[in-house]
Amino acid sequence: MDDELIDSASLSLPRKSQLPGTGFFYPDSLDEDRTEERVAEAVDGSEAVVIADTDADGLGCVALLREMYDATLEWATFESDVAARVERWERDVPVDAEDEDGEEDEPPRSTVALVGAGPYSLDEALENVAEYAPDGIDLYVCDLCPDEYAWIEDELAAASDLAASVAWYDHHQWDDETVAAVREAGVDLVVGESDEECSTDVTLRSLDYDFDEQWVELAAVTRDHDLWQKEDPRSDDLADYAYWVSPEEYVTVVGTFGVDLPEVVEQYIELRRVEKQELIEAAVSRAEMKQIGPWTVGVTYGRCSQNEVAEALREQGSDAAVIVKPAGSASIRGSEGFELAHEVAGKVNGGGHPRAAGCKPDIYDDMLDYAHHWTTQGATTKRVILRAFERVADEVTAESEEDTADEGSDADEDETDESE
Known part of the structure; x- marks a missing residue:
């Protein structure tokens, strides 16, 4: 198949609105192999592993944990990539968002490894961590809720056997049976009120670490979008940026600057929002x-x-x-x-x-x-x-x-x- 047929960056906006992104057309088997390789690379030599949703809330939890472990990556690692993207968008030469994730051939690695997961891939993430992570890691699961405990039971047990400790911070709605089962498996599970807290809030108050005001503000602004309170315009910046770039880039930026994003990041967000608004208007129409x-x-x-x-x-x-x-x-x-x-x-x-x-x-x-x-x-x-x-x-x-x-x-x- 001609690559251009699935490259949505080259489509007109009406067609782009109606078709999925490039990544949709890759077979799951290839994605699974690639995901497994990335997990193996990310957790190699790590002291802690965080399995998290890759939206702003889940990644806020990762940023907190890297701060606690003094494992935040250097902003300079990503700064030139962001500047190059700004230059492309200013020249109206965008690429598909799924290809514009800031990942390098050999991405930088933190000693607090990030393993991205969604509600339907949590079992695979736990399985991959159990397979590739070093013995004795601290394992965290953030901003994820299993539909049923049986679905993750074996994978959680295997990961728990490997880890020195397992903590789970979330704010979704859990049923009592699943809560009890996860805790009986030896997990330190903290579930916040879903209409009052985001997972970054839960993580912030649960970790035994003296976070400064920057992190309190990050949790508040993340909550503003995640709970759709819409009182702080900066929360849209965080949500959009997390959606458009690689998880590693987002975690590094908010871990370094908090909610006061650097100018080049603000430029990038504003340029991307032009197309975002056009896609919103197409859907509303x-x-x-x-x-x-x-x-x-x-x-x-x-x-x-x-x-x-x-x-x-x-x-x-x-x-x-x-x-x-x-x-x-x-x-x-x-x-x-x-x-x-x-x-x-x-x-x-x-x-x-x-x-x-x-x-x-x-x-x-x-x-x-x-x-x-x-x-x-x-x-x-x-x-x-x-x-x-x-x-x-x-x-x-x-x-x-x-x-x-x-x-x-x-x-x-x-x-x-x-x-x-």
């Missing part, structure tokens, strides 16, 4: 409003920043927003009027928070299904997720009717007692 039970649900499709799109749909009157991505996954965002995003996602192979969740319906059997997905702007995925909304609406109605019946029964009993 495609949106449709659906009435499901008591909720107005805005549904759209496109490669875009889902939080900003969801905010725009809320301003148009939606209680919830569904943003279907070209890669087949979807983001579900709620509001004060809809705090069941995790319930909807849970019915379509996903999960998350009451106001922010994600899923990827299990409906893609071959590339023809993906071709249909791209050419119909996610029609099947939208339909499956809207059905999940309908099921949740039915459950809410049934619960309400049951509560009403119970109240009526209690009232009848009170009247009987009074008559007697």
